[in-house]
Amino acid sequence: MTEKNKEGKTKATVSPKPSAPVKVSKSAPIIVKKRDLSPRAIGLEVLARSYLGEMDLEMAKRRALRYENRQISDEEAVLALLTELLRNSEDMQQKAKIMENIAEYQSSIGEDPRPVLREMHKLELNIFKEIGFEKVSITSRKDTCAQCKKKDGMVLSLEEALGTMPLPHPECTKLSHSRARPFCRCRYYGEYIG
Helix, strand or coil: CEEECCCCCEEECCCCCCCCCCCCECCECCCCCCCCCCHHHHHHHHHHCCCCCHHHHHHHHHHHHHHCCCCCCHHHHHHHHHHHHHHHCCCHHHHHHHHHHHHHHHHHCCCCCHHHHHHHHHHHHHHHHHHCCCEEEEECCCCCCHHHHHHCCCEEEHHHHHHHCCCCCCCCCCCCCCCCCCCCCCEEEEECCC
């Protein structure tokens, strides 16, 4: 198929192929599965959030070989880079974000992310306390598990939240992909008293 543009020149165009209509009913919802990526690809995705990439990953592996005289895996190199970022960061909110990235990566490679998430939530609660909040609410995402939905909207005093540490939910079943461990994505938000 051809058509003419404004200058009068002939331009080739592709006509769209007619596709068969897709019928979707309430009884058969569409299920979209996130394809499983390799641990390296997931690690590079997580590192990209901190402006690091493949070269940084390879350099971390070379450093371990040169200074520690041992070969390390991609997974270990990703965690080493994120841990180094965490150690060098002075901003508390940035530290919390890096901790979340570490926990997400741990979950994706099959390690338990809850200890890191617990420390991240403790850090967030201390940030709220430093700002002057007295209460926090727990908010879960739309695609959360049933256990986390039960806590959605719960309001606690900061002292109570720091004492009981209800997040990460110990019975969370949210999986990012088939090889992952549960990764609770619930968050605390400061509550204004007014």
